[in-house]
Amino acid sequence: MEGVSSNRNMSYSRWSYDSTLDDEGSNLRQQKLDRQRALLEQKQKKKRQEPLMVQSNVDGRSRARRTKQCEEQAPLVESYLSSNRSTIYHGISSSMNFDEEEDDEDEVSSSSSQLNSNTRPGSATSKKSCKEAASASTPPISEPAIDVDxxxxxxxxxxxxxxxxxxxxxxxxxxxxxxxxxxxxxxxxxxxxxxxxxxxxxxxxxxxxxxxxxxxxxxxxxxxxxxxxxxxxxxxxxxxxxxxxxxxxxxxxxxxxxxxxxxxxxxxxxxxxxxxxxxxxxxxxxxxxxxxxxxxxxxxxxxxxxxxxxxxxxxxxxxxxxxxxxxxxxxxxxxxxxxxxxxxxxxxxxxxxxxxxxxxxxxxxxxxxxxxxxxxxxxxxxxxxxxxxxxxxxxxxxxxxxxxx
The missing domain is CATH 3.20.90.10 (Tubby Protein; Chain A)
Incomplete structure (x- = not known):
């Protein structure tokens, strides 16, 4: 009986030892994964500091407040609202025209002589003053809320x-x-x-x-x-x-x-x-x-x-x-x-x-x-x-x- 008890104890201790090894192996694998993840994050962070990345032009924003305030602060969309031009996208007239009113006949005739189905007007330019352009960049209070119901x-x-x-x-x-x-x-x-x-x-x-x-x-x-x-x-x-x-x-x-x-x-x-x-x-x-x-x-x-x-x-x-x-x-x-x-x-x-x-x-x-x-x-x-x-x-x-x- 003592021999049987001794074998059982040996078996139990071996199982405990093997279990400890499994836990240690699992911990080591997790630590290795954590180290690899940390190294990858460091590498990605370093890459984002490289010059070949595209960065936000901070100088452009400060320049907008100084010398080119009128040009840089001209809103991206509202400038279309003050322009009576039609924009032609490969034969689709007014596909991105933001003015619901009809063009003047003079403007239509002059633009039609310069445009075909493969050309469009140049970049939008706002005729507003600097003060008007700056204020227009802030959405008006009466602007309708975006409906996502x-x-x-x-x-x-x-x-x-x-x-x-x-x-x-x-x-x-x-x-x-x-x-x-x-x-x-x-x-x-x-x-x-x-x-x-x-x-x-x-x-x-x-x-x-x-x-x-x-x-x-x-x-x-x-x-x-x-x-x-x-x-x-x-x-x-x-x-x-x-x-x-x-x-x-x-x-x-x-x-x-x-x-x-x-x-x-x-x-x-x-x-x-x-x-x-x-x-x-x-x-x-x-x-x-x-x-x-x-x-x-x-x-x-x-x-x-x-x-x-x-x-x-x-x-x-x-x-x-x-x-x-x-x-x-x-x-x-x-x-x-x-x-x-x-x-x-x-x-x-x-x-x-x-x-x-x-x-x-x-x-x-x-x-x-x-x-x-x-x-x-x-x-x-x-x-x-x-x-x-x-x-x-x-x-x-x-x-x-x-x-x-």
Whole structure:
């Protein structure tokens, strides 16, 4: 009996020893993961200090208060309200015209002699005095509040003309697999400081290409859920992206009823390499559907790849679409970095920071996006873009294949 008892004690002590080893191994693995995460964060922080990142132009803001106050403080949208020009985007007249009144005959005749379907007027200039321009940059008290009662309708509706919709994106990396598949949340920033949830997005696992699902429910990011509102999908290289709404894939429709609900392409994004490869500021082309005379988005529902937004853009068949690009950052010798004037909305350097404009109207920022903290980014958009388009474009900039950190 003593021998049996001794064997039991030995067995128990061996089990305790093995358990201790497992605990120590688990602790060591966790410590190693923590060290790797800390090193990665330090490396990313150091990278953001490098000159090849795009920084907010602080000098530009101070210069605006001094010598170029009138020019720099001219509002991005309100300047259109004082101008009676029509803006033509590849044959879509008045697609971004913010004045409801008809043009004078003299102005129409003079502009028509200079413009064709492939050209637009130059950048907007405000005729207001410096004092008027400065006051106009502050939204008037009577400005209507942005209505988000119907979340799905709001996220698909173009921004109100004359109003910049200011939003914030937060990136959640916490959890078992969110280091690889973070969840992104888009909130509307109200004037009173409150935030209103708009959209959530997350990359799908086990997908051959980058594929982000977008939902109006932060707790339901499934493809078959009722809250699914759209998706962002990349090509194999991870350099071209297409944004879809929640309609049916034409290649998978099996009935005439489904064919009436074909998905729309809401945007396409193409990232180009420049002379510095991926080391310098990115070059982006953004293609979105044009607007009709009633300021409604033209429905682009391709039945095959040849009718897609990317195919139209590559074939230069740009009727009924708007081609936009990122604003080229300016090299600043004083700071030894590329800079853009984000008007105080961006505070940290990052290759992700960008502004989207039309080439012939560089003062009108259709969308801007940039870092303000480790996992916090601001995202502002204007007419004719909607929240879903802007959020999906921002998600494309996070994609790992772009080497964005």
């Amino acid at each position: 119907d979340l799905e309708e709001f996220t698909l509706r173009p921004a109100p003309q004359g109003i910049t919709v200011k939003c914030r994106i937060t990136r959640d990396k916490k959890g078992m697999d969110r280091g690889m598949y973070p969840t992104y949340y888009l909130h509307l920033e109200r004037e009173d400081g409150k935030k209103v949830f708009l959209l959530a997005g997350r990359k799908r696992k086990k997908s051959k290409t980058s594929n982000y699902l977008i939902s109006i429910d932060p707790t339901d990011l499934s493809r078959g859920g009722e809250s699914f509102i759209g998706k962002l999908r990349s090509n194999l290289m991870g350099t071209k992206f297409t944004v879809y709404d929640s309609g049916q894939n034409p290649g998978k429709t099996t009935s005439s009823l489904e064919a009436t609900n074909l998905r729309q392409e809401l945007a396409a994004v193409c990232y180009e390499t420049n002379v510095l490869g991926f080391k310098g500021p990115r070059k982006m082309s953004v293609i979105i559907p044009g607007m009709n005379m009633d300021h409604e988005r033209v429905a682009i529902c391709p039945r095959n790849d040849h009718e897609s937004l990317l195919a139209r853009w590559q074939n230069k068949s740009t009727e009924s679409v708007i081609e936009l690009h990122n604003k080229t950052p300016v090299w600043n010798d004083d700071t030894q970095s590329y800079v853009l004037n984000f008007h105080g909305r961006v505070t940290q350097a990052s290759v992700k920071n960008f502004q989207i404009i039309h080439d012939n109207d560089p003062d009108y920022i259709v969308m801007q996006f940039g870092r303000v903290a480790e996992d916090v980014f601001t995202m502002d958009y204007n007419y004719p873009m909607c929240a879903l388009q802007a959020f999906a474009i921002a998600l494309s900039s996070f994609d790992s294949k772009l080497a964005c950190e």
